Amino acid sequence: MPLPAACLFDLDGLLLDTEPLHSEAWQRAAHSFGLHLTGEQLLALRGRRRLDCAEQVRSWIGQAGQVVPSVEALLAVRQPIAERLLPSAQPMPGAVALIAACRARGVPMAMVTSSSRMAVALKEAPHPWLAAIGVRVHGDDPALAAGKPAPDPYRLAARRLGVDPRACWAFEDSQAGVQSALAAGCLVHVLVHRDDRLAAELVPQWPSSCRLVDNLSEVVLAD
Numbered sequence: 258m259p260l261p262a263a264c265l266f267d268l269d270g271l272l273l274d275t276e277p278l279h280s281e282a283w284q285r286a287a288h289s290f291g292l293h294l295t296g297e298q299l300l301a302l303r304g305r306r307r308l309d310c311a312e313q314v315r316s317w318i319g320q321a322g323q324v325v326p327s328v329e330a331l332l333a334v335r336q337p338i339a340e341r342l343l344p345s346a347q348p349m350p351g352a353v354a355l356i357a358a359c360r361a362r363g364v365p366m367a368m369v370t371s372s373s374r375m376a377v378a379l380k381e382a383p384h385p386w387l388a389a390i391g392v393r394v395h396g397d398d399p400a401l402a403a404g405k406p407a408p409d410p411y412r413l414a415a416r417r418l419g420v421d422p423r424a425c426w427a428f429e430d431s432q433a434g435v436q437s438a439l440a441a442g443c444l445v446h447v448l449v450h451r452d453d454r455l456a457a458e459l460v461p462q463w464p465s466s467c468r469l470v471d472n473l474s475e476v477v478l479a480d
């Protein structure tokens with residue numbers, strides 16, 4: 258198999274182990290408005306933009322019969338919790354080596370994240386190895402019409418690299434992200450988290466065109 262034209266990486270839960278921290282921040286924010294989020298609801302928030310998540314949580318708060326806060330009020334509770342938790346995120350196993358392998362083989366790279374530019378800056382500060390990924394598509398990117406699960410973020414990343422998205426490998430861990438990358442035509446590698454496997458009934462059925470990996474160290478770039 259030839260080398261991909263480019264590797265397009267999700268950030269949260271793929272390169273950095275931020276998802277448990279994001280979940281905790283949403284859980285604590287929802288709790289202060291009278292809602293306990295289920296495991297299924299927390300999975301549904303993964304990979305989506307903050308404002309999209311906030312609207313979803315507001316709707317669940319309303320369905321639970323509680324007084325629905327404004328987006329601003331909800332995020333005002335969540336933001337300080339997230340800012341305190343996220344800088345402690347560790348690299349996902351195999352992530353540092355995979356980025357180094359792409360770099361060594363001259364495979365172009367982009368980060369395709371639903372996180373805002375500011376949130377990425379906060380999370381990546383302790384991780385200088387992420388600087389090797391120079392091209393970025395953020396959730397608040399001015400050139401982005403729609404976020405994941407729409408195909409726009411992956412299409413935009415490929416356009417910025419000057420490659421065809423159908424010749425790219427995408428790396429994702431969330432339902433919204435996988436849908437986005439598939440819709441853009443990428444070959445999608447799905448990182449399946451161990452806690453998702455344990456909660457097997459919650460694991461989405463990925464299309465057979467996806468490559469499933471338990472660990473990024475399983476990914477082999479062809480010669």
Ligand SMILES: [Mg+2]
Nearest residue numbers: 267269270431
């Ligand atoms: Mg993710």
